[in-house]
Amino acid sequence: MSALLFVVPEATAPSGGHTYDQRVAAALGELGRPVRTVALGGAWPRPGRGAVAELSAVLAEAPDGSRVLVDGLVACGVPEAVLPHARRLRIAVLVHLPLADETGLAAGTARDLNARERALLRGGVTVVATSAWAARRLAEQHGLERVAVVRPGVDPAPLARGSGFEERADSVPRLVCVASLTPRKGHDLLFQALSGLRDLSWTCVCAGPGTPPPHSGLEDRVRFTGAVVGGALAEVHDCADLLVLASRAETYGMVVTEALARGVPVVAARVGGVPEALGRTSDGRVPGLLALPEDAAALEHALRDWLTDRGLRERLREAARLRRSELAGWPEAARTMAQVLGL
Structure with a gap:
């Protein structure tokens, strides 16, 4: 069997997209579907x-009829480099985030990226999204008849130990936010919400690459770890009592399922695919609270409820632990991807 050519952006910092690319490629290989990954700077x-030019050369070197998967961050902005090869190659584009959905883009830039993405995705390629929400959005935004869905998997993990604040008087609730420090991830909204909770005991660990945004008055409560992966990231999750995510846009939210895999409940903004990632247990319970998007007051209210209501915390923790046992892993994601690509 010839290897799938997988073209991805060079990883310069940890991100959900890079993790997805790496894990699905490895899981495909474990299923006997070899993958040759090419990372482009x-x-x-x-x-x-x-x-x-480098992208064009990589595609030009692929033999006729080859199966090619290209990360949307690479492909969607340069249809002129991809579409000339669409007839002779079996190209699929994996869209982690519609380009125009990135926060902070100038209006003209967003329009240009959206037009380029539309030209590519309507140019005879297979389109793959990472959530049902993202598939619907792409179909509506670009007039696509079919968008395949391959949701991320998650690795099994031990239950988080947490802070132990409910058993020990010398501990306080520990909130964790695992997200790059970019405007799309909404740390400014999170800090506005936390500023209204200074009458309560808590600490917050923010794990992710980037420059910490202003957080005046919270310096003694909020700690920034910088970029963390592997064992260091596992330690962050292990100390968590609650995952907090204030994003303005998310196509799925892998950090949500990563927290649930450790039995940690979630308070998050109800944006994009986050409700899909949070999901429900087999008996219909939601393992977290969802706040209105871009609404610091709503986020503050949800966090106050969790911090002050022990019964609520117990119910959400029980739901998170049940959801943990029902999460799909990367082998399932790889099997779905193999079906979509015809491997």
């Missing part, structure tokens, strides 16, 4: 000429 999705 460049300021994707708006790279320089050299990066575009």
